[in-house]
Amino acid sequence: MSNDENSNPEPAQGPTFDELGLADGVLQAVQAMGYEAPSAIQAATIPPLLAGRDVVGLAQTGTGKTAAFALPVLSNLDLDADPKDGPQALVLAPTRELALQVSEAFEQYAGKLPGVRLLPIYGGQGYGPQLTALRRGVHVVVGTPGRIMDHLDKGTLDLSRLRFLVLDEADEMLSMGFAEDIETILADTPATKQVALFSATMPRQIRRLSQQYLNEPEEITVKSKAATNANITQRYLMVSYPQKVDALTRILEVENFDGMIVFVRTKSETDLLAERLRARGFGAAALNGDVPQNVRERIVGQLKDGTLDIVVATDVAARGLDVERITHVVNYDLPTDTEAYVHRIGRTGRAGRSGDAISFVTPRERYLLKAIERNNRTTLAQMQWPSVDEVNAIRLARFDDKITEALTSTEKIEAFRDIVNHYARHHDVAEVDVAAALATVMHADEPLLLEAEPERPTYEDRRRDKRDRPDRPERGERRERGDQGGKRSRDTGQPMATYKIQVGKRHRVEPRQIVGAIANEGGLRRGDFGNISIRPDFSLVELPADLAPETIASLENTRISGKLIELRLDDGPRRGGGRPPRNYDDRRPRREDDRGAGRPEKKPRHKKPRD
Structure with a gap:
């Protein structure tokens, strides 16, 4: 559920939140956020979860699933228990973006529950803050399967007292290759725990998980009723995260708009982006939940009378905002809920007026774009980066x-x-x-015209460049840049290189685990993977030859089965061919005692760290 899902002006046909049996503090938080009527998935799911039943919820992304499990989990927490004994609830999500979104939602719903500790755990973030928070104790952990497995292998996460387990977007996690990690986590948790599984579809693997790990679950199916306004022109721009500010700046220059709302995901981002826009000469103001009511009224008044053209807002802050001058909505951060998308772009194109909605989509958010198009029965037209x-x-x-x-x-x-x-x-x-x-x-402060210098290539430009490579370089040059013999992807035609990772058969890895971990941490798609060869101590993976430095950096701390993968270009076979000698550097360290000679050192699992 997004922060704006319950702003539907239609009268409620089902129960209200105060009729669902939520804990007083949770109900107060929901009412303070302005919610009145639960969505269909919430009304159907919250009562059985509050009663302790296992639940399988089948609903599309954007139907309000986050609140459907977050509200009952928070209502049933034992706040008298010491959080240092281990978390009471664990939520698994497929991507770091969704994990962050779910964690932020939990924080909002727990706003009236004193002392509740929440912790997001995901790849790409340093272990230090996570380890510190775990030592202090937390009630709820929200994380991606790979990073949760890392902490289990390190013994820094104790799930022995877990009472609630939620699998969010279960089908997406399985498609990313996390099936084995999920089953390992499920098997390492108490049999008495309550499980909620949410999925957009019910493939055979999901059905098997449900039958094996859930106790007589209640199956609930809900279809989204969201639909977008036909008066709104919907477009999207493929852009990497660092390019977003430049992309927005150019759009503001070339688009003919009166008033605009730019939606971001967090309160801190509203202030930061508004400040950056003002530094570039645009009149912009931040609107978030921390803005006092009198300041909010002044900003809305300025937007209405034309003295302010751009408002950077979160979903909550934009609730009830109806200004005729709003001709454009920009999803600077793409929402993870499709109904939130509908409510956002609904700020324009009202009362028969036309409007424009532009969404920034990073390469790893393609699945969200497809979900928005599928669930809202619409198609977003791709727009090109405005040129100099x-x-x-x-x-x-x-x-x-x-x-x-x-x-x-x-x-x-x-x-x-x-x-x-x-x-x-x-x-x-x-x-x-x-x-x-x-x-x-x-124009002393800023030149009238942009200089006709080489522009930063967009994501689509880089895709085209990969397909339009010049003639193959010499063998030595190919080796230097990692273009292994001129291999090209069968799906995209882009040049491929062979990369080496330090996990292999003895670590019990499978190709789907490798694809899932690298795709999740590096923002790659399935089509970016070529052949995968799993050797005893390492694996060879074909990936795009020109992986961006930021992608390689994001993979530095990636782990599979608890081991750092240490991604690097493969140097190829040694001169003379054949298998490498037994003393190559990829082995694990050996034990020094005679009895353990020749055996790989084993790591103990699931040991509680000493204080």
């Missing part, structure tokens, strides 16, 4: 308009004409040069 020429054409047109408007002010023109003539006569300078100098002074 387009931006300059708009700037020149606006500059022309300013000149034309100034020429209509006859009295001011006469006064400045005398000044220009005086300067031109006394300095022997052409009047047109004086006018150009005045324009230069006018």
